[in-house]
Amino acid sequence: MVFSSIIFLFRFLPITLFVYYLAPKKMKNAVLVVCSLFFYSWGEVKYFPIMIASVLVDYIVSLTIEKNREKKGICKICMGISVLFNLGMLFFFKYTNFFVENINALTGAHLSGIHLTLPLGISFYTFQTLSYTIDVYRGKTKAERNIVNFAAFVTLFPQLIAGPIVKYTDISRELRERKINFSQINEGITLFIFGLGKKVLIANNIGSLWDQVQELGFSNISTPLAWLGILAYSFQIYFDFSGYSLMAIGMGKMLGFEFPQNFNYPYIAKSMTEFWRRWHITLSSWFREYVYIPLGGNRVSKPRMYFNIFIVWAATGFWHGASWNFVLWGLFFFVFLVIEKTFLLKYLEKSHVLSHVYVCFFLVLSWALFAITDFSQLGIFLQKLFSFTSGTDWLYYLRNYFITFLIAIFCSVPLVEKWYGKVKKKTAVNLLILAVILIVSVAYLVDATYNPFLYFRF
Amino acid sequence: MKKILKFPLIWLFFLFLFGYMIFDVSQYNKTFSELENRELAQRPTFTLSSFYNNKFSPKYESYINDQFVLRDQWITLKSLSESLLGKIENNGIMYGENGYMFQHYTSADMERIETNTRFVNEFIEMYPDLNVCMGIIPNSYMVYPEKVPLGAGQVDQAALTQQIYSNLHPSVQTLDFLAPLQEKKDEYIFYRTDHHWTTLGAYYGYSFFCSSKGWGPVSLDAIDKTVVSDFYGTYFSKTKAHNAVADTLTYYHIPVTQVLVDGTEKNGLYDLEKFQQRDKYAAFLWGNNGITVIKSENNLRKEEGKTSRILVIKDSYGNSFSPFLTYQYDEVYVVDLRSIPVKMSEFLAENSFDDVLILYNFMNFSSDTNLAKLRY
Structure with missing residues (x-):
């Protein structure tokens, strides 16, 4: 189930919240587990056992680690099991076909791939459970004894399928004991509605420009339209992803949890280094904490440090998708981060205009690497961007999307927060804004299922 | 309970989601949409095997979507919103002179x-x-x-x-x-x-x-x-x-x-x-x-x-x-x-x-x- 659907908004969410609020304190986590498992199984029943296995493996492994603290061997074996299980599942479901295809291409073999749809959110929850066991292993946190609490952590529906990546230590206290108060719920609803609006009103809307550009075919478009298209995609991916995260954070608050922030106006960054402190924060901090620092971080020789950074960014890229373009996308950032680390950063921080131009320009390019999986198509597209092809097609699309672009730009900078901070003091105005966003979002969701059957009349 | 009155957003939000859900459920199912020129999806019968084969949930979702109360009006609202955004196209049809x-x-x-x-x-x-x-x-x-x-x-x-x-x-x-x-x-x-x-x-x-x-x-x-x-x-x-x-x-x-x-x-x-x-x-x-x-x-x-x-x-x-x-x-x-x-x-x-x-x-x-x- 996705958040941006009628069935979620007008069935799952109200019923879940109703039961959750009415349930006695001791039962709340159990309610969450049941509802979340239902949420997860909807349309993907076959992956229900995988979710159960995920819960059981890390629950048992972590308890075993804790009970055998002094026996290093057992701890290491347990840690190994968790790593093997979590990464193994991730690799099996997400990357098997990628490796099969590449092995076939390299050796001329004819191995056949697997025909499985990717279990919903597997990239996210494997990282969450893994971080839990690692933290227990490191002694950073105590193992959770109550299996219901632990299951609630793993399956919690708000962040299950698209983040933020919530570590156990982020919410361990709330899992055991949480007070739900009205102002937290109030804030949660506000964030949820903003998230919904970001996803449905901005991301989907501007994303259709990119869809149309793809439909036209990269070889058939003019250079201005190519730029408009990739700009639209840049906004789409930000609003889609951050909108989803915001909905998750909002629902977390409605349930009494405080999830970590995941996006902080990434497009206002003055350097790529800063961009990654503002973009998908929980993912980059996960990689820092569980990959970069264990590799030695920057407390090693220079070449080793660069090697560590290389590993982290190749992995970050690969995490985003089982295709070479994502690896390339990650390494693109590796190059920029190294350049910035060696000399560029201090100049960027001093500059007020050029640094933004630099970040925006190269970010937009990075999204081209991200969006276009096929390398020959990518080549055509990049050629369109940089060798001028004239045409009038962009006029039509600019005319159609001009206001949407303005709104997207406005909502990408802190100005929107400043403005909202002022107007929300008047309750009526605040309610009106939220009501409009919610209602218009619903209208777009209903329209997305609108399917007038005309062609049979043709 | 008095405290909740201080948070109109909370009760308005739940009133909207919950109230609309009940309103939606209480309406009779329509069989045909003249506007869309097609039969509307009806409630699928639940069987364990259809649920297990993932046949039930998509059917149920299209049923919910097709039967959503005031569907036509919601679609009109979206069209209006697109016009307000200055768009000269909606659902693949352009507005010419x-x-x-x-x-x-x-x-x-x-x-x-x-x-x-x-x-x-x-x-x-x-x-x-x-x-x-x-x-x-x-x-x-x-x-x-x-x-x-x-x-x-x-x-x-x-x-x-x-x-x-x-x-x-x-x-x-x-x-x-x-x-x-x-x-x-x-x-x-x-x-x-x-x-x-x-x-x-x-x-x-x-x-x-x-x-x-x-x-x-x-x-x-x-x-x-x-x-x-x-x-x-x-x-x-x-x-x-x-x-x-x-x-x-x-x-x-x-x-x-x-x-x-x-x-x-x-x-x-x-x-x-x-x-x-x-x-x-x-x-x-x-x-x-x-x-x-x-x-x-x-x-x-x-x-x-x-x-x-x-x-x-x-x-x-x-x-x-x-x-x-x-x-x-x-x-x-x-x-x-x-x-x-x-x-x-x-x-x-x-x-x-x-x-x-x-x-x-x-x-x-x-x-x-x-x-x-x-x-x-």
Whole structure:
């Protein structure tokens, strides 16, 4: 189930919240587990056992680690099991076909791939459970004894399928004991509605420009339209992803949890280094904490440090998708981060205009690497961007999307927060804004299922 | 509990979600949407196996979506919001000048065009004795390019039609409708809110067909007509533009002696009830039926002791067109390949024709998958 659907908004969410609020304190986590498992199984029943296995493996492994603290061997074996299980599942479901295809291409073999749809959110929850066991292993946190609490952590529906990546230590206290108060719920609803609006009103809307550009075919478009298209995609991916995260954070608050922030106006960054402190924060901090620092971080020789950074960014890229373009996308950032680390950063921080131009320009390019999986198509597209092809097609699309672009730009900078901070003091105005966003979002969701059957009349 | 009153957002939000859910659940299910012109999904029956096979959940979701209370109004709200965002397109339909709507049509399915052209050629080779004529009718944006928004990048149907014609078997006579229609563009020959040509447009198409044969068409002044107002067509159904200008629809009282639709005798050429409903164009020839036979005494070229016949193989553009042919033929047979109840070969073995006219609008010729039935 996705958040941006009628069935979620007008069935799952109200019923879940109703039961959750009415349930006695001791039962709340159990309610969450049941509802979340239902949420997860909807349309993907076959992956229900995988979710159960995920819960059981890390629950048992972590308890075993804790009970055998002094026996290093057992701890290491347990840690190994968790790593093997979590990464193994991730690799099996997400990357098997990628490796099969590449092995076939390299050796001329004819191995056949697997025909499985990717279990919903597997990239996210494997990282969450893994971080839990690692933290227990490191002694950073105590193992959770109550299996219901632990299951609630793993399956919690708000962040299950698209983040933020919530570590156990982020919410361990709330899992055991949480007070739900009205102002937290109030804030949660506000964030949820903003998230919904970001996803449905901005991301989907501007994303259709990119869809149309793809439909036209990269070889058939003019250079201005190519730029408009990739700009639209840049906004789409930000609003889609951050909108989803915001909905998750909002629902977390409605349930009494405080999830970590995941996006902080990434497009206002003055350097790529800063961009990654503002973009998908929980993912980059996960990689820092569980990959970069264990590799030695920057407390090693220079070449080793660069090697560590290389590993982290190749992995970050690969995490985003089982295709070479994502690896390339990650390494693109590796190059920029190294350049910035060696000399560029201090100049960027001093500059007020050029640094933004630099970040925006190269970010937009990075999204081209991200969006276009096929390398020959990518080549055509990049050629369109940089060798001028004239045409009038962009006029039509600019005319159609001009206001949407303005709104997207406005909502990408802190100005929107400043403005909202002022107007929300008047309750009526605040309610009106939220009501409009919610209602218009619903209208777009209903329209997305609108399917007038005309062609049979043709 | 008093505290919650301090947080109007909380109770308004839950009132909205919860209240709307209950409102939604309490409504009776509709079976058909006139606006969408299709059956609406009904509640699927739950079985463990359908749930396990992931068949239940998508069906249930489409049921929820289709039956969502005030669905039409929500869709209108989205359309309004798109207009407020300054968009001149909604759900794939563009708003042109003077209230004209056009489908945003940036690429034609070249493979389908080739396949369909091949099917027509195979048909001609199968029946070398037939006198076949082929006409691809351009869609409205080709006739009114100046009303199409700048830079829309519409498919050049003129060039593609020429390409199709040049690939056709040389024995086929082709009809180039674009020029004669453009000549009459100042008249009301295409609907603004619908994808069809108007009856007047169909008449000019018919006149062009006649002149290609060297005959004079019937004069429209000679026939009584009725004008139906408030016609909002298929383009409107897609966009639901708040400022759409209604079309008018005209039908001519062409005298007939018999109309047979798939073997059933009908009262006249038009399903008059349909003129009262939303989908008014469906009144022509009672919609898209398999085999329609029109017999009349209108034939201007009447030869005593001989019954002349034409077979029209058509899409819905042919429905408003075919009745005019009664002034050139004693019997007009109209076949829609999408619903033809018998094999073409059986049909042609039983009936003989002086002329065969294959008549499709461009968008349909480049997408329809039923032309394969020409060979069966």
